Amino acid sequence: MDIGDREAVLWGSPIELRAQDRLRRVRDALLRTTLLPAFAMSPARLAHYVEQLRRLRPRMLFGYPSALCRIASHAQEHDVPLDGLGVKVAFVTAERLYEEQRAQIAAAFSCPVANGYGGRDAGFIAHECPDGGMHITAEDIIVEIVDAGGQPLPAGRTGQIVVTHLATQDYPFIRYATGDVGALGTAPCACGRGLPLLQHIEGRSTDFLTAVDGTVMHGLALVYIVRELPQVRGFKIIQESLLRTRVLLVCLPRLDAATRAAIVSGFQARLGAQVDISIEEVDEIAAEASGKYRYVVSRVA
Ligand SMILES: [Zn+2]
Structure with a gap:
């Protein structure tokens, strides 16, 4: 990849991009980056993205696997080819990459898919090599796997991934809990x-969530509303129906009325003003039966 190669980024929002580390800001300035917000992907927006990609002919794609797959599906349904754009590689991150997603993205854009782990909060933590290994970028990042009590686990044992990032000058991450689960090789x-x-x-x-007007959005669009609040220690968002969404929160101290109102209005701004937003303060958020943490669940098909 050369400096100046065109790149299309499917990411959360410009605000989130500003929160990235300095290296990324420098890179964005050097590269000709086009941001396509991945939050509100209505059919009209998807059509617009497909058109933009065909016009931009980016050399690199960068984004959530689910977002790239939605664009690929939309293009396929409308018989719009994307495989002749000259994309050299699609970098995906921030979500688990399923094999069928990898195959769909690779076929749609006729390029290899490179999986990375990390992204928004702690920079890139690991990158996939051509042999498929997810290598920790170890020079300035310490990755530990810890048990429920925060005690480090040996290689091979599965636990919560915590990251200490030494190179971030703005604010170092010290044993930052990613919320993800993994094991050291x-x-x-x-x-x-x-x-x-x-x-x-x-x-x-x-999960993707659906607004009353039919707009489908990435779950992170709602996660950001609660996650940055200092008193929120844990959360789970459950879209029960188009007209009702439950927000389970572990808070210390408990929420005040103004913050509750701000959460409700934030959710209604994205899902629809008539949606009933039910905030439930709980003592803890249990993992699913599989042991996997699901932060956003939608029961809307
Ligand atoms: Zn390797």
Whole structure:
């Protein structure tokens, strides 16, 4: 990849991009980056994105696998080819990449799909090598796997992924809990790189949510409303129906009336003014039976 290669980014929002590390800001300035917000992907918006991609002919795509798949599906349904654009690679991150997603993106854009782990909060934590190993970028990042009590686990054991990022000058991340689950590799990668491997990554589940007007949006669009509040220690968003969404929150201290009202209006702004937003303060959020944490669940088909 050359400096100046065109790139299309499917990411949360310009605000989230500003929160990225300095390296990324420098890169964005050097590269000709076009941001296509992945939050509110209505059919009209998807058509617009397909058109933009055909016009931009980006050399790199960067985004959530689910968002790239929605664009690929839309293009396929409308017989709009994307495989001749000259995309060299699609970088995906922030969600678990399922094999069928990898195949769909690779076929739609006729390019390899490179999976990365990390992204928004702690920068890139690991990158996939050509042999498929997820290598921790270990020079300035310490990745630990810890148990429920915060005690480090040995390689091969599955637990919560916590990250200490030494190179971020603005504010160092010290044992930042990603909310994801994984294990450190026990054997060297076939590629010969000495960097340690991260395996069995299970990300937060980010179901898509549907607004009353039919707009489909990424679950993170709602996650951001509650996640940055200092008193929120845990959360789970359950869209029970088009007209009712429950917001389970573990708060310390408890929410005041003004914050509750702000959460409700934030959710209604995205889902629809008539939607009943039910805030429920709970003591803890249990994992699913599989052990996987699902932060956003939609029961709307
Ligand atoms: Zn490797």
